Amino acid sequence: MKLARSVTLALFAGASSIAVAQQVPPEKAFGQLESVRDMSLSPDGSKVAFVSPADGLRTILYTVDLASGTPQAALAADGKPSRISWCSWVSTQRLLCSIYAAQKASGYRVSLRKLVAVDADGKNQKMITERQSDAALYVAADGGGVIDWLPDQDGAVLIAREFVPEAKVGSLIEKRAEGLGVERVDTRTGKRELVESARLDASEYITDGHGNVRIMGVQKKTAEGYSKSTTVYYYRVPGSRDWKPLSSYDFLSRDGFNPVTVDRDKNVAYGFKKLSGRLALYTMSLDGSLAETLVLSNPEVDVDDLLRIGRDRHVVGASYATDHRVPVYFDTAVKPIAATLAKALPNLPQSEVIDSSLDGTKLVVHLGSDNDPGQYFLYDRGAKRLAKLMSDRPFLDNVKLATVKPVSFRASDGTMVPGYLTLPPASDGKKIPAIVMPHGGPEARDEWSFDWLAQYYANRGFAVLQPNFRGSTGYGDAWFQKNGYKSWRLAIGDVVDAGRWLVEQGIADPAKLAIVGWSYGGYAALQSNVVAPDLYKAVVAIAPVTDFATKVGASRDYSNFAIEQERFGSGAHFEEGSPAQNAGAFKAPVLMFHGDQDFNVDLQQSQMMDSRLAAAGKAHELVVFPGLDHQLADSDARSQMLGKSDAFLRTTLGIK
Template identity: 50%
Template sequence: MSLLFLVAGTAQAQEGDAARRFGTLPGVTQVSLSPDGQRIAFVAPNKGQANDLYVVEIADGAAPRRILRASGDPETLLWCRWSSDARILCQVGGREDYGGQIYGFTTLVAVDAAGGNTKVLSTRRGQHARGYDFRGGRVIDWQPGEGGSVLMMRSHVPESNIGSLITKNDEGMGVDLVDVTSGSITVVEKPRRDAVEYITDGNGTVRVMGTHSAAGQTGYLSGMKRYFFRPAGGGDWEPLSTVNLRANEGFDPVAVDAATNRAIGFAKMDGRTAVVAVKLDGTGKGETLYRHPEVDVDGLVRVGRDQRVVGATYATDRRQMVTTDTKVAAMANSLSRALGGRQVYFIDASADELQWLLWAGSDVDPGRYYRYTPAAKQLRPLLEDRPLLSALTLSPVEAIRYPAADGTMIPGYLTLPPGRSDAKGLPAIVMPHGGPSSRDEWGFDWLAQYFAQAGFAVVQPNYRGSSGYGDKWYQDNGFQSWRTAIGDVTDAGRWLVKEGADPARLSIVGWSYGGYAALQSGVLAPDLFKKIVAIAPVTDLAELKEEVERYTTGAIMRDFIGSGPHIREGSPAQNAASIKAPVLMFHGTLDQNVDIEQSRIMKRALDSAGKRVELIEYPGLAHDLGDSDARTAMLARIAGFLPR
């Protein structure tokens, strides 16, 4: 056996180990603290897409006890949370293919904290239902107190039986007070066909309702969502606000503060999203609570079992928090200092708020959950997000700015291999984010870190068309303004080369819209990137417009994609002949976000044009390819494909 063979074999084994470490799903996907603060419930992956609910006593450090399992075919546990010290609620969800159409579904179930006594809380469908509704409902109020019941949004479908006088005419979304042990209900809000959302004050009173009606006889939902409020003393619903979903304008309520009788939500201020409070007294009087001159304030800080609003968050180079609650602010600041500057997020709290569940992480730390006891100043580590990465030295993430062709400075993030301070001589990757109504943020990113471990310099650009920077930056979105968005992406590659990266080993990798951006970059700048990887990409905008017509939001999505020359010019599948670089694509067959036909169309177009292309399909997987083995295999295949 030659030395060269041994070295190659060792390198392959190391790369396979790295793919396994980064491709393995997080060891815990969601955690909840019991009302007494003494136990946690957490969801962890099992083989394939299966996952399990565990309960563990914090004090004695005993092994976790498995309470519930979802098979992954097709159900998985989306989240689980304590409703009382004795009962846990879980949302189960999945996707199924019905006659070539992929539908998502959810169901709410309750289970004893000791296991057993499982009960479905979603509305049951009779055999004579006159329609379909896959919405399993949502908990909107956890009823602070003993926790024997919750307020749930529940959907209803009319039922009738020919030859019988027994009918059920309820239709739409209503609110019920549901006993989590017996399943018995008390109707709080009768179902309404146009109701899509209800908001409580966190103390058991429904104060806001959102409605969304069809536009005329089209069957498609209109672009207007309307909100109504009920006065504090009760009475009929009164108009609160209208949200234009196409323009993303209008007051969009998220929470109700009972103490001040205000709805708290988001609205545009000078082209950027701000947090606004509006009086629930019919005057429409509003007040801006939080705004930022450069970026959108896009998140609320909510704590306690009543989920009261105590602040807001926004992302500049890093995500920041502002809060009016001095206790929460002091805890966050002191904990962040104690944890070496890591970002701290409050996940849950005991009923008396003497115990807090928090998560902390950073760019070089995938994150860990802790229980914090303020009175004792005790911070107890509980669970790691990614224990397989604990032995690795991860790469710091640097916020950067680079110039676009028109001189605009584009924000983004640079991740270099461990120990490197520059990109000189390195193979490099541009990795545009998905969305396009999204943005990258500072922190741990499993894909970027994997590529950095493999020796690549990685740039993640927040190109124009990204959200988070206001209307002017968003433009007409990344499809209608594709030339600007993709131009910014390709300029990230040119910046890397100017920084010393090897132009002969420059590649582009993207997921979802990022996959679209990767392919369209090959059209716009065919000589720039030497390899293209697209995961679950959009490839043909005309086909996408046809696909969205299957759904009730079809008219809104049709307008989002738009009409005109960009439909052809901005579709990589319609311009496959311009692409020079070899293309590698991955796609799940149960992708409800981007139909797998998009990748198949692209492959046929590239094949017809005589280009090098490979499409790897994953049967039964959704948009996120949420399977450890599939992700591990994908990473290993990408590593072997990219120029090193």
């Protein structure tokens, strides 16, 4: 296979107005958002489209004719508050985009999502989300989601959306439909056709990728109307409209069979179910027998991801993560492609098929590694030709990045805890400044891959250890325990032991050891200073949870209140495990960052921590970013955060 002349798309990445070749400070280079937020290939394989961040909070949809390489801005959002989340082709000339806006209204957090269709040249914009009338009894915040791209129907999609009843005093006009239903929508004309009537108890619909709704999920409710963590699934046999019981699944305990997609030809549902305490991939027959077949399992870790391609999103494999993510391909036509890509670009072992043409002959693939942020390629299966489209982070193209090494360390109870160690390029890793960086979630795990935050600190001379502490997902029930909140002592104990291991191994200078974390990782960074106040000499917490009771209470007026109650539990750990309730124990200075539009972890969490540290006479600072949410998805804000945190660490730790 030959690597073709690159299609020069990097010049119009839209990520910034600064030339890629221009030298910029490290915080600018690493803080810059990815040039591509989402990429899609047209059905005929002649064009790509991608969403890219622009100056400030703006996002822009670009379409590109691959023959000429000429870009065209087709849609833009100013970010105040609307931004483009993703765009995908629905025909050779038309795209469907999701527009997202997070804002507060009357004291309530509201996340609004709308669907908009537009031609490749930016013309014929049409709102696909149905407009609500003044007679609507309440606002449907979610304007609908695509559940089927209808590969056999040019320009049409199936959308699942909330139906809201309408009533007007003194008028005969009334709409009674309420709940989640499904419509077929023509994105050119906006014409709608009801496919599944609205059901108040429905929470999810799954199709076979060709327009047939085969599975429905019903989320259980409490007596007060709050959502529970359990979803009950129903299915249809071919040719029937009747619903039959399929399974139930609790996403907090991960008990039961969780269907993800339907294979029309095999007439089965693919889904995940535990085997010996770890998630495994199964199929369940939809012919009425509900026969289960084990497809893939691993005795050490969860099988947790499906590999799917094509407009019908058919399954071609699955994957799991040990030290590295391991793809396993079932499709005999796709498996050789993965081998070809691995042979052509051995330095980019992480591969993902992003999209494909309708006939499957052309693929957009993303390739990357631990020290390469990733690159987009167009692969022509017939010609066996690979052409580079653009880099994910062009500002780092000429920056030497660090390698990431899987490691394990012994916790205080003797358990071996896995993690990833990143050393500064060209460093011998001896007695150097070091950072422990626990991941967010806590229902998550770190993997071997490019991490812009860890790479930035490695670039600045820090060793970075990312522990997959107990409470992380991916390693089964015994490792997950009760989750990182209920089992906080075990999780934070592992995070503390990660720092001690760095010192014992001679990697970290004990006087220059810090901890940095985001979300739950920010919580872990703060709580580690409660548990072991003499270990970490500086704390950086980004959007942290700081008080359990306040976090749960903030959900009282929302549908997930019961889920948050179950997730956090109750008891003495509410006070003992909350850093805001233990500010007097802190010895290390604290620097926090938070967006004031964070709907995941409310700004109140950092404000409470800040006030408690002030009352206790501790060194502290809180930086608030107006208009930003949990991800702080703004290049300037991220650059500021990186630069300020680096200066804080250097001053606090005495690094020249």
